[in-house]
Amino acid sequence: MSEDSPIRLRFAPSPTGALHIGGARTALYNWLAARHGGGELVLRIEDTDLERSTPENVEQILDALRWLELDWDEGPVSQASRAERHAVALQQLLHSGAAYRDSATAKDVEAWKAKHGADRGYRGEPVDEPGAAVRLRVPDDGETVVDDLIRGPVSFPNRSYDDFVIARGDGSVLYNFAVAVDDAEMGITEVVRGDDHLSNTPKQLLVLAALGHAPPRYAHLPLLHGPDGKKLSKRHGAASVQELREAGYLPAAVRNYLALLGWGTDDDTTLMSTEELVRRFRVADVGKSAAIFDEKKLRWVNGRFMRELPLDDYAKAVARHLEREADAALRAACAIAQEKAQTLAEVWALIRFLFEPPVDDEKAWRKVMTEGALPALEAAGAALQEAAGFDPEAVEIALSPLPERLGVKPGKVYQPIRVAITGTSVSPGIFESLAALGREKSLSRIDSAVVRLRS
């Protein structure tokens, strides 16, 4: 392994829909490996599958990568756009005899296997039909070894592989062929991708060998599973990057959490800046077993990142998520809520009362507005009316003598106030909340509550 020559990696998603969390992690690992090693990252879109590869799907993936703040040095290169290069390589194999045309259908292959045994790959007969599919000749003996950076050498018996199709009858080329050609011609030195490609790698190695190309180094990442141990999918909640964004997670937190899924530091560090991730990440240190995506831990990581954000950045992130202006009012609101939310989506419930009338939470009202509530609110209103100022300290000075004076526990005073000004029983600190609301609105909301209690 030469550390001296610059490495070149690629992230090569197929645009069949939104970018999945698994795909996002693969992108992240490629990005971290490239940045760590001072190498280059190429973005290649595997769009040789005609129907499913729509421009919308491609845009969705680019969008997700941009949101994650994972940049690339080259591309996006459309694999389909390299069709001419693929055709040249295909001709080369046809001429050398490494590949041949075969008219066998899937059914024929099945029948062949029924006859020859399931442990033996299909071997066809060359035909002289221009419209027949092209298969690569696979040796009957020996084995093909994938020297995996994560798993070590993994060998596959050649005879268990079919002479697989590398080009359709119409001349369009198939995945395992296109990938091998592209990786070689684009000068990729490390292929970091999902485990689901491990069994396909020998085919790519065979193509590379037939073409006379040296193979890149491979690293196959363990797959990501949902909480039920099955492959991650829509039914597991937030399964795509888009959903993560909508759920109010911070890109930096997502990067941190995703990095930890399958990779850990030997000193148990959990929270890391992206710079630290880049500095410490090594593909060879990635674990071998599948990991389960646990949104609870992501929430915790996200909460930590949110609390550490400078107020300005915090307000901007909240504003973007709420699609509002990051104005002074929002900043002030964020200031009292920052310690309490784990996701951007949770912030609004905490600060809503500053922008809209109290919410209608009947349950909270019934629970809090009991006998002692009326006198408490009347006393609070009077005290706030006379308060020397209306910053949190002044509000506290005005209110703190009330519990003792009324002979009740503090909660009996503060909770009714909370419900009166916010409509519900959960909010930021009561003094901060009152101060942020302002004297006028605070008094009028307390008044309204008093009126309602009297009726």
Added chain:
RNA sequence: GCCGCUAUCGUCUAGGGGACUAGGACGCCGGAUUCUCAGUCCGGAAACCGGGGUUCGAAUCCCCGUAGCGGUACCA
């Protein structure tokens, strides 16, 4: 069926023959912070898939089994 990968607390992991009475983190449970919720702090329960080897000694190495996952398309 065939080929392959994987297997430490519920989850993410540390561990690469003796330092392991198996460590950390999330989550969970309990306590504290006497304004809610959250946060923070303290404490607790919780794991080496099973069976054989190798070795003075195995979570660590080997084999078998079991389970999970992946591949096996003229999909990517």
